[in-house]
Amino acid sequence: MLDRKFILENMALMKANIANRGMAVDVERFAALEQQRRDMQKQLETMRAEANALAKNNALSVDERRTRGGELKKMEAELSARIAPLEADIESIYVAIPNLIYAGSPLGGEDASKDIARGKQPLPKFDFKPADHITLMENLQMLDLVAGAKVAGSGFYYFTNMGALLELALTRFALDHVMKSGFKPVIPPDLARDSLMQGAGFVPRGNESNTYHLEDSDLNLTATSEITLVGRYADEVVDLTKGPLKVAGISHCFRSERAHGSATRGIYRVHQFTKTEMVVVCLPEQAEALHLEMRRLEQEIFDALEIPYRVLEIATGDLGAAAFRKFDLEAWMPMRGGKGDWGEITSTSNCTDFQARRLNIKYRDNSGKLQFAYTLNGTALSVCRAMIALVENHQQADGSVRIPLVLQPYLSGMTHIRKE
RNA sequence: GGAAGUGUGGCCGAGUGGUUGAAGGCGCACGCUUGGAAAGCGUGUAUGGGGUAACUCAUCGCAGGUUCGAAUCCUGUCACUUCCGCCA
Incomplete structure (x- = not known):
């Protein structure tokens, strides 16, 4: 606020x-x-x-x-x-009054967001008829949507065999990558109190709520570990004299909303997924550079995974209430919508002191006065979306999927995911 | 899950219902002392709101209650500690 x-x-x-x-x-x-x-x-x-x-x-x-x-x-x-x-x-x-907006953010709604950069990987050209991620993954016995629906309902899934290993590999790879830039690994709770959900700025627009609430308790399944990673510092005076706090959390994310339609087939929009998330608490003057650093790390991760993407400077009408400025990465998903489309894979926001004011996170400035800290967050890697982009872009004529070089060490040196 | 205890300024810690926003210590800042340092000595040191200011209001885990008056008494709640039970 x-x-x-x-x-x-x-x-x-x-x-x-x-x-x-x-x-x-x-x-x-x-x-x-x-x-x-x-x-x-x-x-x-x-x-x-x-x-x-x-x-x-x-x-x-x-x-x-x-x-x-x-x-x-x-x-x-x-x-x-x-x-x-x-x-x-x-x-x-x-609580409904949103944060200020970065002067350079394009004016307008979702469509106004500006395409400002591309990844290193060109769009794939297939000399065969490519399959979508559902077909690919089911054939390779990596994914079981039917069992997910039976056990927990539509929007849930099982990752099996190489699917399970790929989740771990992607997650760990992303964590390792951001750790090189000083992000400290954290595994936070997957549940958080009501007060923290609101504090983190998750004010649902209108009365729609995107989170699961646990009956007879004040607990919620977290929609992102941003809530628990930032909330950890609520009501505290953080020490920023030794540099910004940089953490990377691995958590499960739970989202109750689910639109239907062909764009959401498979694992694009699910009720539960695993995400490696970066969070920064810093001085006001450090925030912009750290925001750009997180964007760079996101780009490096997807460049390394050899996945084509574009970077968007998000328009004013599409910013979250807490965000002052936001970048999204959208990966090319060759079969999305039937003929290929961009799909959001990461998002990084500078929340200035908006979130910290609500959560009461402060630091002591040079004169000893207490000031609200700045907070930022960014996706390092969100498993399902990354998985879609990976299997669809790296699929081969024989139905196998090529494993990008950087991921091979995490998968016992395997170069392809093949049907057994 | 059961029982008992504890939650007080950045930290430790005292606190009888009545100038207690809160002793004392540590830490920190400034000064004195010193050739320089350490030690020692002195002074200062919670946060937020309102007001140009004098000043004033609120805050002792959190939320209520009793009272002319609550850190202090009561109820609820959360967290921590110890013991018992259970469990990976």
Whole structure:
């Protein structure tokens, strides 16, 4: 979230910002209610000041204090009762107010996102009729969608044999790669409390929720380890004097939403997947360079996997509420939509201090003052999407799949996945 | 799962319902001392909101309650510790 005072002092900016994101948040109402609340709060504090002074005043008898104190107490209670619902209204608008936007982000909706770079690998040319990932993987006994549906429902799957090993190989390869740039490995919980989900900025647009909630508890299956990796530092003063905190987490991600249709066949959109995620907590002046570093690492990973991709500078209307600036990598998936299409494989966001303010993550600056830290996140590798791109791009005429060189050490030196 | 105990400023730790936002120590900052350092001595050192300021309000895990007055009493909740049970 943004600073309340900042919002009140920059109303024009707030309105433009919300419009650019294509959102509807009534900041006017926020300002009006907030002003009302402040006036009432001042009254309340005046009463409290008198009550405090009274309680400390030994010159008065206990009876005298009791009489006036009782009156004040009643008045305070009445006023508080009027402030509470007001505060609730204010809060509901406040949490919906999105982060500011990077000046260079293209204006507009999803279609306005700008194609700013390409990976090293050219688009594949097949001299045979290529198959989609479902056919390929089922033939190679790597994937069992039917069993997934039977056991857990549509949107779940089994990775079997080389499928299982490939998940581990991809995950470990991505982790190793980002570790070379100083990211420390972490395996976080796959569940998180309600408070943390909200804190991390997962304010579902409208009332749609993308997460599984555990009945009779305040726990949720996490949709991304960003929640647990950043949430780990909630309510803490982090030490940034030895450089930014850089962590890479491996976790399962659970998402309850699922659109249907040919674009989502197979394992493109599933309820559970494994992801290696990067998270950074840093000083404001370090954030941009680290954001670009994460993007570079993502590109290096997919260049190494010999998967063609493009890099998008995400448009204002497609940024998450917490994101100030965001890049996506979209891999070429030769059979997506029947004739090939780009599909999102990674995403990296600079959340500035928006997320840290909500989670109360601070650092001490040079003058010793507490300041909100900046947080960033980026996908190193999300297994299902990477797997689709890998098998579809590296498929051979005989139905086997070529294993890119960098992955071979993680698969006992195998060069191809073949039918047994 | 059962029982008992504990949660206090960056850290450790005291705290009788009534100037306690909180003793003391560590750490940190500044100063004195020194040829320089260490030691020693002195001073300062929680966070957030409102106000030009004086000042004021809130905060002792969290949420409620009792009271003129709560860190202190009560209820709930979360976390940690110890013991028992169970378990990979």
